[in-house]
Amino acid sequence: MLTDTILVINCGSSSLKFSLICPQTGETLLNGLAERLSSESAELKYSFQNNKQVTSLPAPFDHQAAIDVLVNILKQHQLVEKVSAVGHRVVHGGEKYALPTRVDEQVKQTIAELAKLAPLHNPANLIGIEACEKAFKHLPQVAIFDTAFHQSMPEKAYIYGLPYSLYQEHCIRRYGFHGTSHYFVASQAAKLVNKPIESCNFISAHLGNGCSVSAVKNGKSVDTTLGLTPVEGVMMGTRSGDVDPGIIFHLINQLGYSAEQVNHLLNKESGLLGVSQLSNDCRELETAMFEQDHAGAKLALEIFCYRIAKAIAGFTASLTELDGIIFTGGIGENSSFVREQVLTQLSLLGVEIDPDKNEATRFGKSGVITTAQSRAAWVIPTNEEWVIAEQTQQILSAE
Known part of the structure; x- marks a missing residue:
C-alpha cells in the first residue's frame, strides 16, 4: 500500500471531483464525484479497489458537506494518514x-479577485480550498492553475487588438485554459519521440465539451485558442467559439436580447448543440448522422472538425518545426470519426491517417494513428489529476 499520496480536488459550482493519487506513479487509490450540490438530491459516488459506492449528502448539501463525507470515507478505508497534501x-x-503555489491568505485573496475573469470557476475553486482547510487542518494546500502553462506565450499571441490601456488597467488579454492537460500530453508525446521536452514541438488538441488547441514550442506553450474566457477559439459542445463581435450588438440592438441572454446564448446554447439543434454530445450526433442522416448533426460535426483543423494549421505559424499532432480529451480520445475528419483536412502538413490504427485507438488507449510515412499524430489520454498530484509533490519537496 502506498504511503505518500496527494488528494486532488477539482471543484465546480455544483460538483466536487476528487482523487487520491500517488504522484510518482499516477496510481489512483480512490476517486469519485459529488454532484448536484446545494440541492436535496446531492450525492457522492466513489470507487475504491474496483468497488463503487453511492452515498447521499447531509444538509446543507454543500461543498463542505461533500468534503466531510469524503473525510469519513478516507477514515473508513484507513487512508487519512496516507494523505500528505491537498492539490487543488x-x-x-x-x-x-x-507555477504551482502553496495556498495562504494572500493566494486565496488573489483567487477571489480573479473571479472577475472566471466568475463560474474561481469562486467554486476557492470554496473547495476553504472546505479542505477546515477538514485537513494539518495538511498543506497547493493551487495548480489552469492558466499557468500558457504564461509562456509571447505578447504577440496574448494581446488583443484593443486599446493597450485595457490590458494595462484591466488585465484584458488572452490567458488560455486546459493548461494541465496540454502540459501532460506534451510530456507524454516527448517520450514517444524519445526527445527531451525542451526540444519538442507539438500542436495539441484537447477536445471535449470544452475545447482548445495549443502550440507547444520547445516544451512551452506559445499560443492557444481559448482567451480571456473559455468562449474564444474553436466551436465546442455548447460554446460558440469565435464569432464576429458585431453579432453581439446586433442581438442586443436589433433583436432585443439582454447582455445576460447573449452571455447564456454564447456559453450554453451554441456550439454543437446550437447548430445541430439536437445535442452537445458528439456520440449522439455521430449516431444521428450515420443512422438517421440528420442534417443538423452532420453540419455541426463538419463545422466542428473544420475549425479544429483550421486552428491546427494556423498554429504552424508559431512553430519552425513540428514533431506531431496530439489528440486528447473525451472527444479527442474516443471519436475516431472526428480525428479522421480533422487530419484529412491537414494533408498539406504531410499528415496521412491510418484508418485501422485510428479505429483501434479508443476508450483509454494511446498510440500513433498515422501511417509510417506520415507526419505523426497520436491519441494520448489526458491525466490532469496526476499532473496536479505530481506538481503538488514537487513544490512541497522543493520547500
Whole structure:
C-alpha cells in the first residue's frame, strides 16, 4: 500500500471531483464525484479497489458537506494518514501565477479577485480550498492553475487588438485554459519521440465539451485558442467559439436580447448543440448522422472538425518545426470519426491517417494513428489529476 499520496480536488459550482493519487506513479487509490450540490438530491459516488459506492449528502448539501463525507470515507478505508497534501485545480491564475503555489491568505485573496475573469470557476475553486482547510487542518494546500502553462506565450499571441490601456488597467488579454492537460500530453508525446521536452514541438488538441488547441514550442506553450474566457477559439459542445463581435450588438440592438441572454446564448446554447439543434454530445450526433442522416448533426460535426483543423494549421505559424499532432480529451480520445475528419483536412502538413490504427485507438488507449510515412499524430489520454498530484509533490519537496 502506498504511503505518500496527494488528494486532488477539482471543484465546480455544483460538483466536487476528487482523487487520491500517488504522484510518482499516477496510481489512483480512490476517486469519485459529488454532484448536484446545494440541492436535496446531492450525492457522492466513489470507487475504491474496483468497488463503487453511492452515498447521499447531509444538509446543507454543500461543498463542505461533500468534503466531510469524503473525510469519513478516507477514515473508513484507513487512508487519512496516507494523505500528505491537498492539490487543488484552480481555473484562473491571471498573470500572477505561472507555477504551482502553496495556498495562504494572500493566494486565496488573489483567487477571489480573479473571479472577475472566471466568475463560474474561481469562486467554486476557492470554496473547495476553504472546505479542505477546515477538514485537513494539518495538511498543506497547493493551487495548480489552469492558466499557468500558457504564461509562456509571447505578447504577440496574448494581446488583443484593443486599446493597450485595457490590458494595462484591466488585465484584458488572452490567458488560455486546459493548461494541465496540454502540459501532460506534451510530456507524454516527448517520450514517444524519445526527445527531451525542451526540444519538442507539438500542436495539441484537447477536445471535449470544452475545447482548445495549443502550440507547444520547445516544451512551452506559445499560443492557444481559448482567451480571456473559455468562449474564444474553436466551436465546442455548447460554446460558440469565435464569432464576429458585431453579432453581439446586433442581438442586443436589433433583436432585443439582454447582455445576460447573449452571455447564456454564447456559453450554453451554441456550439454543437446550437447548430445541430439536437445535442452537445458528439456520440449522439455521430449516431444521428450515420443512422438517421440528420442534417443538423452532420453540419455541426463538419463545422466542428473544420475549425479544429483550421486552428491546427494556423498554429504552424508559431512553430519552425513540428514533431506531431496530439489528440486528447473525451472527444479527442474516443471519436475516431472526428480525428479522421480533422487530419484529412491537414494533408498539406504531410499528415496521412491510418484508418485501422485510428479505429483501434479508443476508450483509454494511446498510440500513433498515422501511417509510417506520415507526419505523426497520436491519441494520448489526458491525466490532469496526476499532473496536479505530481506538481503538488514537487513544490512541497522543493520547500
